[in-house]
Amino acid sequence: MTWALAALAVALFLLAGRRRPMDAAARAGAPGQIADLPSGRTHYRWIGPENGPVALCLHGISTGGWFTEGLAGMLARRGYRVLVPDLYGRGFSDRPPGPQTRAFFLRQIDELLDTLGVGGGLTVLGYSMGGAIATALAADRPGRVGRLILIAPAGLGQITPWPAALARDLPGLGDAAMGLLGGVMVRAVARILGRAQNVPGALIAAQVEETRYRGFLPAMLSSMRHLLAGDFAPDHRRIAAAGLPVLAIWAEADELIAPTASERLAGLNPGAAQLTLPGAGHVLPITHAPQVHDAIEAFLGR
Numbered sequence: 001m002t003w004a005l006a007a008l009a010v011a012l013f014l015l016a017g018r019r020r021p022m023d024a025a026a027r028a029g030a031p032g033q034i035a036d037l038p039s040g041r042t043h044y045r046w047i048g049p050e051n052g053p054v055a056l057c058l059h060g061i062s063t064g065g066w067f068t069e070g071l072a073g074m075l076a077r078r079g080y081r082v083l084v085p086d087l088y089g090r091g092f093s094d095r096p097p098g099p100q101t102r103a104f105f106l107r108q109i110d111e112l113l114d115t116l117g118v119g120g121g122l123t124v125l126g127y128s129m130g131g132a133i134a135t136a137l138a139a140d141r142p143g144r145v146g147r148l149i150l151i152a153p154a155g156l157g158q159i160t161p162w163p164a165a166l167a168r169d170l171p172g173l174g175d176a177a178m179g180l181l182g183g184v185m186v187r188a189v190a191r192i193l194g195r196a197q198n199v200p201g202a203l204i205a206a207q208v209e210e211t212r213y214r215g216f217l218p219a220m221l222s223s224m225r226h227l228l229a230g231d232f233a234p235d236h237r238r239i240a241a242a243g244l245p246v247l248a249i250w251a252e253a254d255e256l257i258a259p260t261a262s263e264r265l266a267g268l269n270p271g272a273a274q275l276t277l278p279g280a281g282h283v284l285p286i287t288h289a290p291q292v293h294d295a296i297e298a299f300l301g302r
Contacts (some may be wrong), residue, residue, distance in 0.1 A: 009172040019183075019214040020207060022095060026213065030092045032084075040094030044085040044112065045069075048076030055080040055123040056109075058130030059144035061154075063294070064091025066206050068127060071151075071285055073126045075295045078300065080123065085112055087130070089219020091211065101224040109137060113144070116254050121146035123300070127285060129154050129223060132232055142242055148242055149296055150248040152282055157258030159242040160224070168172030168224045173302060178221050183211040186220075187215065191254075195222050233268055240269035248274045251280035273299060 014048050027034060032045030045065065048055075055075045057068040065084040070081040088095040088108055089100065097102060120143045126134025131153020138145040145273055160168065163185060167174035194204040210216050239246060246269060250262045262274055275295050281289045 008248055014153070017081060020212055020215075022092065022213050022215065027092050032092075034092070035112055035115050037108065037115060039107055039111055040088060040096040042085055042088070042094070042108060042112050042175050043092035044083060044116075045072075047082045047084060050081060052076075052079045053121075053123065054118055055082045056113075056134075057082055057084045057202050058109075058124070058126040058133050060088070060128030060130055061220055061228070062090075063091075063207060063210065066091065067203070068125070068130070068285070069299060070235045070289055071125060071127070071296075074296065075123070075125070078297065083112075083116070083118065087133075089222075091171070095215025095219060099226045100219060101226045102133070102140075106140060106229065107135060108144040109133070110141070112209075112290065120144050123147045123149065124178045125151070125296075128282065129153045129228060131155065132230075135232050135235045135239070137300065138244055139238045147232040147300070148239065148246045149241060150246065151292065152251050152257050152283055153261075154228055154256055154257065155230070155249065156261040156268075158228060159254075159256050162179060164224065167221060175218070175221065175258055175271055178181070178217050184218070186217075193264065193281075193283075197281055197283060199283060199286050203286065233264065236265060236268040236272075240271060241292040243271070245273075245297065245299075245302075246271070248275075249284070249295055250274065250276040251282055251284045251288075252276050252278050254282050254284075256282045 030043060033044060035042045035044060057072045059065050059067045063084040068084055072084050087105060089095050117251040122145055123138060124134045124145050132155035134148060134150065135153065135155055138148045144287045166179045190204050190207040248265055262276060265272055275286055277288050277291050285292055
């Protein structure tokens with residue numbers, strides 16, 4: 001047993017050494033800008049006219065802000081100035097220590113908005129895990145958010161593949177398994193599902209590239225154990241009580257979001273506009289972009 005643990009420790013050390021640090025060299029060719037926040041450096045991009053109303057796009061658990069750039073571009077064409085940050089542990093942002101709780105991410109968003117001088121009344125769009133963060137932001141910071149757009153949002157029931165659930169539920173052993181095999185699995189899933197759903201090769205490559213950097217896999221695991229372990233039903237009740245306009249877009253064949261999530265939202269917030277796209281999977285912002293964009297434009301035009 002001692003030799004096995006020693007061998008595992010050596011393997012983890014060697015594998016971690018092969019992953020690149022997120023440092024100045026890694027950020028040398030990054031688009032956008034870096035904000036030196038109290039919690040850590042955060043990479044962000046502005047898309048759209050400088051004098052437009054501000055919208056905020058929040059990405060999911062396994063990507064950087066690059067995944068939401070199609071959505072940001074659509075909002076920019078409507079005249080919005082869209083802020084697209086990389087959440088901690090992803091993209092070109094830092095990998096600060098500590099559990100990735102709702103407070104962890106809200107602190108990053110608060111610090112970024114304050115640093116950039118962004119006020120209230122934002123249109124906030126959140127995809128997948130970003131939907132849970134957007135929900136928390138709208139519930140906890142009502143002065144920040146004027147409208148809420150949720151696309152396949154987490155927080156009302158998730159479907160966690162068994163390898164990820166095993167890693168999540170076994171501290172220590174799960175961390176080791178994620179360190180050894182997590183990158184292989186994320187890359188395999190990205191390539192298999194991406195090709196099956198006709199996701200552009202550039203996006204598959206970007207997802208693969210995320211796994212090459214230190215801190216990405218621990219960030220995913222920490223988000224699963226902390227942020228995504230919570231139930232966001234109380235947040236949706238508070239949002240409903242505040243009368244905040246909400247649009248939720250769901251995928252009929254979502255691999256990661258529970259099929260009952262839309263029903264739960266209807267019970268928690270009867271005033272929320274909802275749409276389920278037939279045949280769509282979890283990457284619906286890419287595979288069903290026209291339908292998603294049309295729904296958002298109709299919601300914003302009300």
